[in-house]
Amino acid sequence: MTTGDWKTIFVTGGAGYIGSHCIVELLESGYNVVAIDNFTNSVIEEDGKSAALKRVEKITGKKVTFHNCDLLDKERLEEVFSKQKIDCVIHFAAIKAVGESMQIPLHYYRNNMIGAINLLEVMKAAGCFQLVFSSSCVVYGEPKSLPITEDHPTGNITNVYGRTKYFIEEMLNDITAAEKNWNIISLRYFNPVGAHPSGLIGEDPTKKYTNLMPYISQVAMGFKPELSIFGGDYPTKDGTGIRDYIHVVDLATGHVAALSALYRKHLRLRVYNLGTGKGVSVLELVRTFEKVTGASVPYVIKNRREGDISAMYADTRLAEEELGWKAKLTVEQMCRDFWRWQSTNPHGYRSSVKNGNSEK
Numbered sequence: 318m319t320t321g322d323w324k325t326i327f328v329t330g331g332a333g334y335i336g337s338h339c340i341v342e343l344l345e346s347g348y349n350v351v352a353i354d355n356f357t358n359s360v361i362e363e364d365g366k367s368a369a370l371k372r373v374e375k376i377t378g379k380k381v382t383f384h385n386c387d388l389l390d391k392e393r394l395e396e397v398f399s400k401q402k403i404d405c406v407i408h409f410a411a412i413k414a415v416g417e418s419m420q421i422p423l424h425y426y427r428n429n430m431i432g433a434i435n436l437l438e439v440m441k442a443a444g445c446f447q448l449v450f451s452s453s454c455v456v457y458g459e460p461k462s463l464p465i466t467e468d469h470p471t472g473n474i475t476n477v478y479g480r481t482k483y484f485i486e487e488m489l490n491d492i493t494a495a496e497k498n499w500n501i502i503s504l505r506y507f508n509p510v511g512a513h514p515s516g517l518i519g520e521d522p523t524k525k526y527t528n529l530m531p532y533i534s535q536v537a538m539g540f541k542p543e544l545s546i547f548g549g550d551y552p553t554k555d556g557t558g559i560r561d562y563i564h565v566v567d568l569a570t571g572h573v574a575a576l577s578a579l580y581r582k583h584l585r586l587r588v589y590n591l592g593t594g595k596g597v598s599v600l601e602l603v604r605t606f607e608k609v610t611g612a613s614v615p616y617v618i619k620n621r622r623e624g625d626i627s628a629m630y631a632d633t634r635l636a637e638e639e640l641g642w643k644a645k646l647t648v649e650q651m652c653r654d655f656w657r658w659q660s661t662n663p664h665g666y667r668s669s670v671k672n673g674n675s676e677k
């Protein structure tokens with residue numbers, strides 16, 4: 318249920334993987350949602366509507382107010398933001414391919430940083446100071462100790478994407494120190510995977526990917542011959558990289574819990590890990606995927622990927638104690654739900670495929 322008299326939540330990047338799953342949970346909690354997206358990373362159908370958000374409406378039976386809007390277009394952002402009273406903003410919109418961010422750093426800084434600054438300025442002008450920010454465990458860099466707690470040092474980061482998240486967190490620190498009205502929660506995601514159990518929404522598998530789960534499922538679908546496992550010589554239980562994989566639905570409910578925490582108490586700025594607290598290796602994820610789906614995932618061990626860390630998993634106590642939130646879904650459910658989405662939507666939200674390539 319909604320919190321107090323908060324009714325309307327503004328979601329940036331609402332057509333994205335995590336944004337769309339979060340909107341499902343917001344609608345099912347009784348909130349109204351105003352979503353914006355610039356569609357660089359998602360699909361518009363012939364009727365001009367977002368494919369992902371149409372499916373969100375199908376899942377929930379509720380309507381989403383949606384605007385095609387880029388955070389870099391400040392005038393358009395002011396226009397859509399001022400159409401209604403916004404009680405809180407959840408900011409997902411960003412570009413996040415680690416490898417790509419190293420090739421086009423200025424594009425990443427402009428998109429992620431200027432976009433965030435425009436949003437904050439428009440919020441302030443409208444008198445809205447309630448914000449949940451989508452951050453990432455990548456701000457921790459190489460962990461000094463595990464499980465990783467929120468007071469672990471940040472900033473020692475090996476890629477531009479991660480630095481944009483870190484710089485925005487620092488910016489949020491500075492504005493809350495300068496202006497007491499701001500009330501912000503920054504959520505540091507670990508590795509989001511899985512899909513809504515309906516199989517209607519998920520991570521669009523047709524994009525050039527670096528993340529593990531989409532690759533595993535593309536191999537299982539036969540779209541790729543084998544999985545390259547980057548590194549078999551890490552100091553871990555089986556030599557492959559360890560991560561804290563969290564079901565995207567658990568991640569979404571973590572945002573609803575954060576909204577309630579902001580409503581209940583003026584926090585200024587609080588940071589929370591959103592993870593499961595369990596480290597899972599690449600090989601363990603592959604084997605669980607094969608067991609759960611019955612699909613085969615041939616793989617080959619390759620050299621380590623530049624910039625990769627060997628192990629990262631969350632200390633989850635702070636979110637449990639202060640947000641009353643804990644991840645519930647298992648790695649098996651992550652694999653099962655992702656496979657249902659992928660096998661029923663082999664080309665993601667694109668309904669047809671021309672000569673083997675997804676339509677642009």
Ligand code: WQD
Nearest residue numbers: 415453455507508527528529532545546547558599622625
């Ligand atoms: C996971 C593991 C790889 C692909 C990502 C984002 C980061 C953050 C968390 C949002 C590693 C291995 C991968 C492959 C492999 N997300 N791997 N073969 O790098 O932990 O971080 O999620 O904020 O920004 O980059 O995720 O899925 O790329 O890698 O062996 O084809 O899988 O080496 O050990 P990562 P990932």
